[in-house]
């Protein structure tokens with residue numbers, strides 16, 4: 001990806017597959033609209049119970065290809081990255097290089113500590129990346145708006161996006177992570193490989209869709225009042241013209 005790409009949307013996850021659990025449809029819609037969108041994974045998921053880091057990188061690139069967006073995988077250590085300044089500066093440098101207008105973050109209250117830490121690290125990096133005198137590579141850049149996803153039992157969302165038009169692609173990208181989600185008795189059982197986890201993804205999207213009076217929707221949370229950049233983004237995503 002070129003250094004001056006200037007992304008419309010950057011969706012950040014701690015591990016490959018995090019973004020696809022929550023906002024694959026939003027990204028597929030963005031790709032359909034000709035917007036510049038990308039996924040940034042902080043780690044390759046090398047601590048995962050299933051799949052090697054290499055397997056997960058391959059699956060992650062296939063998922064991004066299905067969605068039609070770019071993907072970058074940083075080499076932060078899974079489970080062991082911290083909120084120290086060295087990690088923050090590396091993330092700030094990526095934000096300055098990619099220049100996202102909207103940055104989508106993990107759930108700040110998720111049950112996985114990496115997801116909560118990734119939220120805090122990225123929220124701070126997004127702010128400090130805009131400070132011109134902060135000693136960090138790149139030209140200062142601060143996203144116009146931050147939004148974040150919900151966990152498995154989220155409350156009332158701030159924004160809903162109708163993703164019915166791209167739902168099959170969205171779930172194909174989710175299912176591209178075979179090492180994580182496939183029903184394979186030869187692999188060790190995990191929470192996210194349980195069939196109930198996938199049903200939860202479907203059930204939440206169906207519930208959000210019932211509130212939007214559409215088949216499938218995805219939810220986002222954000223600061224209040226809702227930033228204009230997010231209102232405009234959703235209008236662009238849902239405008240078929």
Ligand SMILES: [Zn+2]
Nearest residue numbers: 014015018112
């Ligand atoms: Zn994760």
